[in-house]
Amino acid sequence: MAAKQNDETAEGGTVGKALSVLDQVAAFGRPVRFSELLERSPFPKATLYRFVQTLVGQGMLAFDAERNAYALGVRLVRLAHTAWQQSSLAPVARPHVDQLAALAGETVHLAQLDAAQVLYVDKRNAAQPIEMYSSAGKVGPAYCTGVGKAMLAFLPEAELAPILAQQSFHVFTPTTLTSEAALRSELRAIREAGYAFDREEHEPGIICVAVPILNAGARPLGAISVTSSTARTSLAALEALAPDVQSAAETIARDAEAWRFPNEIKSNERAGV
């Protein structure tokens, strides 16, 4: 129950600074030269240099000698494989995601909340062979996506408030919600209905129904959605799928609970309230 709040999310520690370099490299999205990194870095040359050396030595960055540029290292891919398996719903949810995709004949997304953003952890496109890693790992805004709103709607106020404060409310389309107040009233409606829509709020022409995946304590673990386009279908037609999405979400939640205990703290269960 430690009420411990480590605010210094990135300060003070050498480790944090080094990791921030990783983010920087990631931000470029391509192999990057030392000097390019240096320009945008708060660190002096020698310091940045040592960080980069360390990270390369650690396999977190890869140095391409031909181009002499740095890219994210494969150790990350390896770690992420484990991370994805152990701290995401995806492995548990897969069969249900498959089933829902087949049933709906539309794209299905599985997402979780990462800080104030939506992190897509799986995706299934009924039509064509998948394209997974390309979307697993992607992040999106929470305030204007179906899955994002579905999760926010079921978050306790104490956690919701700081997250809402971090939303950009950038206007992507005419229907994007542009204020915390508007979003809050939308969340109320979602809580009531049990499912959320994306009414072309993020991308024009793209609509979806999303349902939160709630654990036994009604805490949102993630969300699942069926996405389509206005060209192919309507919100009303998607709404008809809501019960299917909900039943998928419930099954996933059940499986997720079941999954937690087998390979778990086998020793005594503390009184745990």
Place this chain on the structure above:
Amino acid sequence: MAAKQNDETAEGGTVGKALSVLDQVAAFGRPVRFSELLERSPFPKATLYRFVQTLVGQGMLAFDAERNAYALGVRLVRLAHTAWQQSSLAPVARPHVDQLAALAGETVHLAQLDAAQVLYVDKRNAAQPIEMYSSAGKVGPAYCTGVGKAMLAFLPEAELAPILAQQSFHVFTPTTLTSEAALRSELRAIREAGYAFDREEHEPGIICVAVPILNAGARPLGAISVTSSTARTSLAALEALAPDVQSAAETIARDAEAWRFPNEIKSNERAGV
């Protein structure tokens, strides 16, 4: 061309030590208690504690309060998404992997070398909807897999030697190569033929043909393979597919080269001034 060799792969730096904790958590493959970590850790309690705190603060580890256990954090999934895109062949290779899978009607693997191991970065199963993340990120031994041997065969001696020294030569099946000498002679044959077989060397009943993906300088960037089982086909039948695998590998190599330059150091007129 810095001849710099940072041998101290994990020593001395705080960053390295902290990252080693990440690996430890990953090794458990499940959420882990502080005390479990401590038992197997070379660090004293207070030190480990601070590492874990730092990593949680950084989003590299996630703390599950209910279970009070630590798991790998989602920041890794995010970073890995970028890593996969920017430092793996997978995005470039995808269409060709698809095509080869369809043509062969068998499972296709795309792998790269990560230190002395094989890292699978993509997989396509012609028959049924894929199961990708489950394999992207997986690692395997280099000395007894088709893709591994295909890559090793085209590595310059200077790089090959240290890698061979790190192979375990663990005996998985009766056909597993069990010595560096045996492997070296196999590699010679592969270099000559241009493709490698896996003759049930890693798993009984599993066979494959693999071809390295070579860049302009004949350096192996990765390898691609068609895998099947002895129940379904034979090595001879797989060998017949070798030309197709080779042409896929060549196309991928060509695309990879082309890909490198577009979104690259566009300001190479820096000298021009």
Place this chain on the structure above:
DNA sequence: AGTTGAGTTCCATTATTTGAAACTCGGTTT
């Protein structure tokens, strides 16, 4: 030969990390 700039190393200073020990806080034992 001379200049430039990316990349690398040096090293005295400074700040962080270290870890033994003490403490906290539920729960358990006597």
Place this chain on the structure above:
DNA sequence: AAACCGAGTTTCAAATAATGGAACTCAACT
């Protein structure tokens, strides 16, 4: 009820690692 226990947390002086200004290397240009 008091004492105990052990997982988890905090403290603080000593030890260690990080810092960054400046000097250096080396190749490509002028």
